[in-house]
Amino acid sequence: MSKYRAAIASGEAVLISALNKLLVASKTSAALEEQAQSSAPSHDVTVSPTPDQAMINPQIVDGTTGIAPTLDAPDQTPDVGTLVMNSDGRSKFIGQSASFQWLRDEINGYLETRPPSPTRLQASEGFPFHIHQPGEFSALWERLPPKDEVAYLISCFQRHIAWNGSPILESDLSSILDWLYDLAGTIPEQQSMAFQRLALVYIVLALGSMLNMEVAADDPASRCFYKLSQECLVSGKFLVHNSLTTVQTLSLMSKFTAYAGMRDLAWQIRGMANRIMLAMGLHRDGESWNLSEKDLEDRRRTFWEAYSTDVLISSNWDRPGGLHPDLFDTKFPKDFDQGTGFEKQRCRMAVLAQEALQESLKVRSNYDKLREIWHKILDVESAIPFQLRNRTALMFMVSKYQTLAEVEANTPPASTNLQLVFQSHDLIDVASTLILSMFRPYFVHAVQAPDPAKSVYAEAYLAVIERSSMLIANLRSLHSIFPLISTRHWFFWNHAFAGAVTIATICIANPGSPLVDQAMRDLNSIISLYTNVQSGVPQSLLKRNLQWLLELRAKGLENIEAFRAGQPSETISPAATSEETAEHLLLVGWRKKLVELGQRDAAPFTENCQETDLSGATFNVPGFDFLPQLLGLTAEGSQFTTEFDSMDMLDFGFMPE
Helix, strand or coil: CHHHHHHHHHHHHHHHHHHHHHHHHHHHHHHHHHHHCCCCCCCCEEECCCHHHCCCCCCCCCHHHCCCCCCCCCCCCCCCCEEEECCCCEEEEECCCCCHHHHHHHHCCCCCCCCCCCCCCCHHHHCCCCCCCCCCHHHHHCCCCCHHHHHHHHHHHHHHCHHHCCCCCHHHHHHHHHHHHHHCCCCCCCHHHHHHHHHHHHHHHHHHHHCCCCCCCCCHHHHHHHHHHHHHHHHCCCCCCCEHHHHHHHHHHHHHHHHCCCHHHHHHHHHHHHHHHHHCCCCCCHHHHCCCHHHHHHHHHHHHHHHHHHHHHHHHHCCCCCCCHHHCCCCCCHHHHCCCCHHHHHHHHHHHHHHHHHHHCCCCCCHHHHHHHHHHHHHHHHCCCHHHCCHHHHCCCCCCCCCHHHHHHHCCCCCCCHHHHHHHHHHHHHHHHHHHHHHHHHHHHHHCCCCHHHCCCHHHHHHHHHHHHHHHHHHHHHHHHCCCHHHHCHHHHHHHHHHHHHHHHHHHHCCCCCCHHHHHHHHHHHHHHHHHCHHHCCCHHHHHHHHHHHHHHHHHHHHHHHHHHHCCCCCCCHHHCCHHHHHHHHHHCCCCECCCCCCCCCCECCCCCCCCCCCCCCCCCCCCCCHHHHHCCECCECCCCCCCCCCCCCCCCCCCC
16 A cells, blocks of 8 residues: 555656756746837736746545545645736736636736727626716816915825825825826826726815815815815726736725725725735735836735735724734735834734734634733733823723833823824824724623633633723823824724723623723713714714713612622522623623614524523633723722813713714
């Protein structure tokens, strides 16, 4: 049998060697043919790795299948694939194991499919923006505002949006704008790319208009620019003619729809951008194809902006998303090492968020694995540059900083630099939201125990409480520095709301907890903030959230008063005695609920299953008790009490829309 297996292995080696030679010869011949025809200005260029890189990686098959494993075979670095680039900026990527049909077509320069009929619109061209007919370039170009107005809106974009990362450099955007105005309405030769560049400018104007503090947040001009960007994309046939401009425009369009309250649409557009990004091979670093420095850096920047945002949005939705880190090798752009260092830290968080999603969304997730990811997040947080640390939020990180003096020694004083302020608050928001979503199911399990601090999930329980307080403090701090512009960045408010709901859970589900007073102070402070900003909040969702928080606080106070009046037995979990409490836990955890359209009072879906026995499980709980610090009860007094922690906010009326 061993001789038989050896013969098979030998035959496979011969076949693989022959395929390698055939593939290398085919690519070399095609490359020579491309070089000979390179005088054509619009001809496609196929960029392939050198022949010694084009190696097929033999898969090692387990011996149970009848093929002996090769235990001493070294790991191979597979061919990174083929990149086809057009002179006008379009590109297409074909993986190393693609069908020979795809390889043949792409190597021979067939970048485009058959041109559409000039008199009939193909169904795919208007998808998904419901544009029935492509527009004329001159007509869409004429909708550009005067150049000075455009410059102002772009400055609004750069100041109020680009601090969070932008797929395009300001200098490149300026060059595109100059090129468009130099056209003076004339029709360019390469119309598809001209349409896409115009689409990019319009979506930047849409975001700049939305964040223009001189007008209302719902100013109709922003929607108008957004519609123009859609029409330009469709007219540029972006689903067929893929370019960096395509991905950049879709990334910003996804951001616009999220800011406009259309977050379902934002998710779909983000997915479309990712598909095109993969089709262009942005997930493979351009060094493999010896690209120019400019092309290399642009591809890296576009990839990391699209990837990181997709992963963080997926984490918020708790949906699968993003590429596994093993599936891409794109490096950070060099300019990530310049400036504040924010982009690199945010992207590192995104990689960990993807790792957390991969684990937490499994049918059976591993708590210890999530704890490992949690510690990685803490390590990345510890590496945040000094100038990007947020003192106010870190006052509530009592698991790390035992005293206020430690916080002050490790954080800079409050700044009024808008970029630094928003970036420092965003890093707290990203890390805390990630930990909150990752551990919240275990928090729900622990909070129903008579003493959650003694639960096997105590570490997750305490981490969720800490991060919820940090999210609330983070929002209060940001709003205290920039009260106007902070109201337009929806995610700070939504994530603080998630923290507030979690904090309310302690009061509702475990009113005998020693943490309820601190939890109620946090809840009161965010209710006060929500109430004060109602007139300036552009999204009705935030107003509905206020009503929800008021109801949660009322229920929490009711449960706390009942507990303190009746003093129920400590051996009975308060969470198990109330249907209303169970209803609240549906909001924060894993419990299932049957919801029929149009039915307000949905019935909980119960499963007949037994509790998993975790009595033998062991976990590394921190060696210190930070509950007193979280309550502000240290030997030195109430160190962590800030101006936000007041108890004079118990009666707030809901301001209707």
